[in-house]
Amino acid sequence: MKQSELLNQKQKEHLWPNHLLYYSNPLPLDRGEDMYVWDVDGKKYLDFFAGILTTSVGHNNKRVNERIQEQLGKLIHSSTLYPNAVHIEFAEKLGQITPEGLDTFYFGASGTDADETAVLLAQVYTGNTEVIALRHGYSGKSQFAMSLTGQGVWRMGPPHVGYVRHAMTPYTYRALGNMDEDTFVQACLDDLQDVIATMTSGKLACMIMEPIQGVGGFITLPPKYMQGAAEIIRAHGGLIIIDEVQTGFGRTGTHWWGHQHCGITPDIMTMAKGIANGMPLSAVATTKEIAQSAVGKGLTISTFGGNPLACAAGVATIEEMMESYGPDRCAEIGAMLESGLKKLAEKYPIIGQIRGRGLMQGVELVIDRETKEPAAQLANGMLEESRKTGLLIGKGGMHGNTLRIAPPLIATKEHVEEALEKLDYAFSQVMEMDF
Ligand SMILES: Cc1ncc(COP(=O)(O)O)c(C=O)c1O
Incomplete structure (x- = not known):
């Protein structure tokens, strides 16, 4: 029996069956190095999904690993009850790239x-x-995060928190009545006003939005929408929370943060995934004034939050990005990826739209460009065929029909060329499918 078969069998025995696993025959991974990973049977793959946009500076990055090793010999855990040097060092380092004022x-x-x-x-x-979130958004797996999430398939369990209301997302490719972009953006802003007027008291705590809705299929929010929404929310007393979990750390190119393409300033910003090259770490950044408001309102701790090993990895990850893999480089390599994908779109009519920014490119697949009927089976086919060529990509979207292409930020021109070649071949195979 192959090692992969054995592991897949044991997975079924010991792990919850509702774990979402990619591929009809799941792919147990063994090791990784820079842009590549190997499965347990020894097959090599070019990784263009980066463990869901998380391995930001490459698998087994030397600098990150050395920093973790160094910390490993000192202190693995402290909890937030005790200040520790690496926790603070990481906060200082992160503060060098967060927007001005968001330094706590x-x-x-x-x-x-x-x-x-x-x-x-x-x-x-x-x-x-009361909270406003967007349809097609994703915030995570706890009961409340699922309440924020705007996709039915990710909202398992009993009815969710009633004080979260979901406004229409400016998913311009699927605009109501095929409206043009400007008209649809205005319609979404009108809808936001309407949601507030009809479903809330008018006094809001916040709105949360992702500059590019990741799990939603890289739906890229138009700057005009984000600006208009921020104005409306603030007029109702609410704060703007920008979720940079997928879009942060230079991935979208030119700027460190996805919202910086859109001319707005958040009051609070969240981040995770690419923050520490795969070590479990997340952060909430805000102003000193907003952070201060929680003092005296109740106690808070986090046992694992800001874990010293994760913070050590975070320091080295940001250093790598600042020195070698920053937003300008992402813009440059991302432009190559985007233009290559657009060439594929000329060749394959099942590509309905290419969207995203930098090294975060979505490819929405449709049965027919006129009807825009979502083609989930073709997206599945693309994942399977890409895997055969030795390429890992992701997928997402409400209908599961959008390919998510988001390599580690260390990807070079050659890696992009290799990925495009493999995608070209996978598309040619998928075009043979019966659809
Ligand atoms: C935008 C966004 N926010 C929040 C989350 C939740 O992050 P986690 O899975 O680390 O809890 C995700 C996960 O995919 C995400 O994409």
């Missing part, structure tokens, strides 16, 4: 934790409870 941090262990904490802080600061 809470560290947690997951994106879910960060989003929950951010909303709680907004509620404490404003004294209001």
